[in-house]
Amino acid sequence: MTKDTALDGESTKQRGRAGRSTQARGIARRRAILDTAMSLFSVGGFNTVSLADIANEVGITQAGILHYFPTKAALLLAVLQEREARNVVSRKERQEHGESPLAAYVETLAENDRNPELVQLFVILAAESTAEGHAGHEWFVQRNIDLMKTMIGLVQETVDESKLPDGIDAEVVARWMLGLAHGLGAQWVFDTSAFARAEHVRLFLRLLEPYMRP
Amino acid sequence: MTKDTALDGESTKQRGRAGRSTQARGIARRRAILDTAMSLFSVGGFNTVSLADIANEVGITQAGILHYFPTKAALLLAVLQEREARNVVSRKERQEHGESPLAAYVETLAENDRNPELVQLFVILAAESTAEGHAGHEWFVQRNIDLMKTMIGLVQETVDESKLPDGIDAEVVARWMLGLAHGLGAQWVFDTSAFARAEHVRLFLRLLEPYMRP
DNA sequence: GAAAACCTAGCGAGCACTTAGTAAGTTTCG
DNA sequence: CGAAACTTACTAAGTGCTCGCTAGGTTTTC
Numbered sequence: 001m002t003k004d005t006a007l008d009g010e011s012t013k014q015r016g017r018a019g020r021s022t023q024a025r026g027i028a029r030r031r032a033i034l035d036t037a038m039s040l041f042s043v044g045g046f047n048t049v050s051l052a053d054i055a056n057e058v059g060i061t062q063a064g065i066l067h068y069f070p071t072k073a074a075l076l077l078a079v080l081q082e083r084e085a086r087n088v089v090s091r092k093e094r095q096e097h098g099e100s101p102l103a104a105y106v107e108t109l110a111e112n113d114r115n116p117e118l119v120q121l122f123v124i125l126a127a128e129s130t131a132e133g134h135a136g137h138e139w140f141v142q143r144n145i146d147l148m149k150t151m152i153g154l155v156q157e158t159v160d161e162s163k164l165p166d167g168i169d170a171e172v173v174a175r176w177m178l179g180l181a182h183g184l185g186a187q188w189v190f191d192t193s194a195f196a197r198a199e200h201v202r203l204f205l206r207l208l209e210p211y212m213r214p
Numbered sequence: 215m216t217k218d219t220a221l222d223g224e225s226t227k228q229r230g231r232a233g234r235s236t237q238a239r240g241i242a243r244r245r246a247i248l249d250t251a252m253s254l255f256s257v258g259g260f261n262t263v264s265l266a267d268i269a270n271e272v273g274i275t276q277a278g279i280l281h282y283f284p285t286k287a288a289l290l291l292a293v294l295q296e297r298e299a300r301n302v303v304s305r306k307e308r309q310e311h312g313e314s315p316l317a318a319y320v321e322t323l324a325e326n327d328r329n330p331e332l333v334q335l336f337v338i339l340a341a342e343s344t345a346e347g348h349a350g351h352e353w354f355v356q357r358n359i360d361l362m363k364t365m366i367g368l369v370q371e372t373v374d375e376s377k378l379p380d381g382i383d384a385e386v387v388a389r390w391m392l393g394l395a396h397g398l399g400a401q402w403v404f405d406t407s408a409f410a411r412a413e414h415v416r417l418f419l420r421l422l423e424p425y426m427r428p
Numbered sequence: 429g430a431a432a433a434c435c436t437a438g439c440g441a442g443c444a445c446t447t448a449g450t451a452a453g454t455t456t457c458g
Numbered sequence: 459c460g461a462a463a464c465t466t467a468c469t470a471a472g473t474g475c476t477c478g479c480t481a482g483g484t485t486t487t488c
Binding site for chain 2 (some may be wrong): 002043044045047048073104120123124127128130131140141144156165168172175176178179180181182183184185186187190195200203204206207208
Binding site (some may be wrong): 235237264265266276277285286347 | 442443444445446447453
């Protein structure tokens with residue numbers, strides 16, 4: 001879906017015929033490449049998907065893609081950055097609309113659940129990029145640090161640490177939250193109809209209710 | 215470690231010189247290939263690691279590996295089966311020694327934590343093999359089904375379902391347990407010194423204590 | 429006429445796997 | 459015991475394929 005973004009429906013042979021201005025066409029192509037790359041990466045990961053695969057799906061050649069993104073690695077980072085930015089914006093909007101920090105996080109999770117490709121994208125690429133030297137390695141390392149920092153903050157705002165059992169603090173709870181979200185996503189990918197990821201995290205928050213701030 | 219398994223320390227140039235019987239040498243080689251493959255797969259996954267990489271590390275040629283395993287996919291399955299079998303045996307032994315089912319599971323987790331390669335192996339390969347057509351796909355699908363079945367059983371033996379809050383049953387708790395174990399493993403891979411995986415699962419069980427059988 | 433949006437062609441490297449061969453060790457049998 | 463028959467454990471060389479990326483050109487719009 002949203003595949004044939006703003007491209008005219010005419011025969012691909014007369015490729016020169018622009019939909020409108022060349023600039024607008026370029027912007028639309030860039031979008032199409034990003035969307036297609038995200039879709040294919042989410043299924044096969046970065047390494048197994050070739051530029052030719054993406055180009056084929058978009059309807060241009062390998063070299064055509066490299067006109068927009070200098071290297072395959074640059075394309076990956078562009079996909080990651082864009083999708084992550086959307087997540088952050090969504091969570092902040094929800095918080096500004098008065099939802100509790102942790103609730104806002106879970107609702108953003110639920111939003112992503114409606115787009116399985118997105119969940120899959122991060123599960124697959126996170127694992128693949130654990131290898132040092134992988135195109136996405138440093139990006140994911142930094143993301144993990146940022147996520148933990150953010151999550152600890154969200155937990156501290158919502159949970160009363162002094163009520164928690166011995167040995168359990170905000171950092172442990174934050175680790176649980178992120179681990180759960182990721183781990184459930186990883187299982188979900190194998191059987192996308194079996195269970196709801198966000199629902200399980202929501203139920204998990206019920207377990208924490210006795211320890212929450214009033 | 216355990217790399218030069220039972221191979222004589224002489225120069226590799228006189229390759230013909232057997233360590234003892236040819237049969238014994240073959241068995242040792244097979245072991246060395248399995249260990250090396252497991253080690254390399256755990257870092258780079260299946261797709262990025264080539265037969266040449268493994269062969270190089272073992273000290274033979276690509277074709278030498280295919281003498282023992284007919285295809286690269288067969289090698290992967292051999293690694294997976296062997297490692298998983300060890301896990302199952304370890305858990306059953308612990309249960310027979312009187313540990314509670316869930317405790318036995320967590321202790322086996324802790325045991326694996328002492329071998330980060332093993333954790334990494336399953337995290338990386340599980341993600342990679344979500345793609346249909348991947349050499350390990352069907353194996354992991356079946357493993358997920360088996361794991362859930364087993365885990366639901368372990369939870370039912372340990373937790374009193376009637377005490378659980380509304381909407382939470384053994385299946386949900388089992389999903390939490392597996393999701394947590396996998397998700398924490400995935401994060402751990404990025405920062406192997408930062409936190410203990412099994413310890414976080416142990417603390418999680420503390421949260422469940424009010425709902426356990428007497 | 430300059431820049432953007434492509435395409436065709438191809439390079440050099442790497443991939444899993446095959447084929448054909450060799451040098452040892454093991455078994456069989458006179 | 460010892461030679462022939464066979465098996466095991468490999469190697470060297472190559473097959474056909476795919477990969478990311480480059481160089482250089484052509485068309486289309488501003």
